Amino acid sequence: MFPLSLMFLKKNVLILCATILILFFITTNYLRSILPSNSALNPIPLTIEEKIQIELKNLPGDYKVPSLIEHKTFHRFASNIKRVPFELSSENLTKLWSKVNTWVTKTQIFDMSNPNIGRALYALKNAKILKADLDTRGTQLKFTFILEGDQQVIFKPQFYQKNKIIEGPVYAGKDRYSSEILGFYLSAILNKPLSPISVKRTISLKQEVLPVATKQLLDTTFMIQNRTCIYGRCFFCKKEDPVCSDENSYLSGAVIFNIKGHLVSNRSPWQRTYKKGKNAIWQELPEKYCMYVIYN
Numbered sequence: 001m002f003p004l005s006l007m008f009l010k011k012n013v014l015i016l017c018a019t020i021l022i023l024f025f026i027t028t029n030y031l032r033s034i035l036p037s038n039s040a041l042n043p044i045p046l047t048i049e050e051k052i053q054i055e056l057k058n059l060p061g062d063y064k065v066p067s068l069i070e071h072k073t074f075h076r077f078a079s080n081i082k083r084v085p086f087e088l089s090s091e092n093l094t095k096l097w098s099k100v101n102t103w104v105t106k107t108q109i110f111d112m113s114n115p116n117i118g119r120a121l122y123a124l125k126n127a128k129i130l131k132a133d134l135d136t137r138g139t140q141l142k143f144t145f146i147l148e149g150d151q152q153v154i155f156k157p158q159f160y161q162k163n164k165i166i167e168g169p170v171y172a173g174k175d176r177y178s179s180e181i182l183g184f185y186l187s188a189i190l191n192k193p194l195s196p197i198s199v200k201r202t203i204s205l206k207q208e209v210l211p212v213a214t215k216q217l218l219d220t221t222f223m224i225q226n227r228t229c230i231y232g233r234c235f236f237c238k239k240e241d242p243v244c245s246d247e248n249s250y251l252s253g254a255v256i257f258n259i260k261g262h263l264v265s266n267r268s269p270w271q272r273t274y275k276k277g278k279n280a281i282w283q284e285l286p287e288k289y290c291m292y293v294i295y296n
């Protein structure tokens with residue numbers, strides 16, 4: 001009798017141990033899955049783009065509108081701007097610029113559907129600079145270049161590093177060159193190609209600009225330590241406030257296609273005021289003002 005009951009006891013203990021072991025594995029596995037892991041406690045910071053993507057997914061339903069870039073022309077534009085093999089010879093460039101200049105009409109500055117738009121971007125970014133001068137139009141420092149093939153462009157220099165935060169009102173600080181490039185792509189996305197073709201370009205002041213610069217440009221050029229600085233000639237231009245290259249003489253900025261012909265200046269009806277606390281009419285009476293603009 002006795003050894004039989006001992007055998008039962010042993011078997012029960014064995015079953016109990018096995019059950020405890022299984023439960024232990026299940027519990028630890030479950031806890032591992034729900035508790036934050038080491039890497040989640042010290043997460044790698046998300047990039048701004050990743051944060052935007054997360055925000056987009058969590059937007060309330062009201063904001064879920066069809067994508068703006070569904071229109072066919074944009075898709076054509078997107079494939080046209082892909083880099084196309086193109087030899088930057090003087091002859092090719094002359095032909096290209098003459099085509100690009102024919103695109104300008106009262107309703108568009110560039111032709112989204114034209115395959116040459118990719119070549120135009122490539123040429124703006126890479127064509128040789130034949131002449132460099134100050135551009136005294138507008139109020140801020142900028143340059144004009146003549147590119148090979150005889151095309152005039154505007155160069156708006158980069159004043160700030162990408163991560164620099166400008167404090168103060170929205171119009172504080174100097175023009176950000178990247179707005180030109182964003183404006184160009186945004187105009188294509190919105191199917192209103194009314195912003196001039198713009199690209200980012202990094203130039204060597206010593207090799208590409210100073211050897212072909214006009215006297216008035218050279219007259220406003222000086223060195224600070226190893227950097228080449230230019231203060232130009234414009235409403236806000238001051239010697240104490242120049243734009244400077246890096247130590248290797250490189251300066252980035254936006255190259256903007258310069259439109260030939262006469263342009264009329266029209267004030268934006270939605271212009272902001274530059275007085276703190278003072279609203280523009282469109283901010284005070286948005287609906288009425290909109291009607292006023294439409295019918296006047």
Ligand SMILES: Nc1ncnc2c1ncn2[C@@H]1O[C@H](COP(=O)(O)OP(=O)(O)OP(=O)(O)O)[C@@H](O)[C@H]1O
Nearest residue numbers: 137138139140141154175196256257258259260263
């Ligand atoms: N891409 C362009 N092609 C031809 N003319 C242009 C171009 N951009 C500007 N202009 C002309 O230059 C003059 C100044 O234009 P605008 O005030 O838009 O320049 P801006 O770059 O905004 O000047 P600011 O330095 O004041 O910011 C205007 O007469 C305008 O017609």
Ligand SMILES: [Mn+2]
Nearest residue numbers: 138139140175
């Ligand atoms: Mn401006």
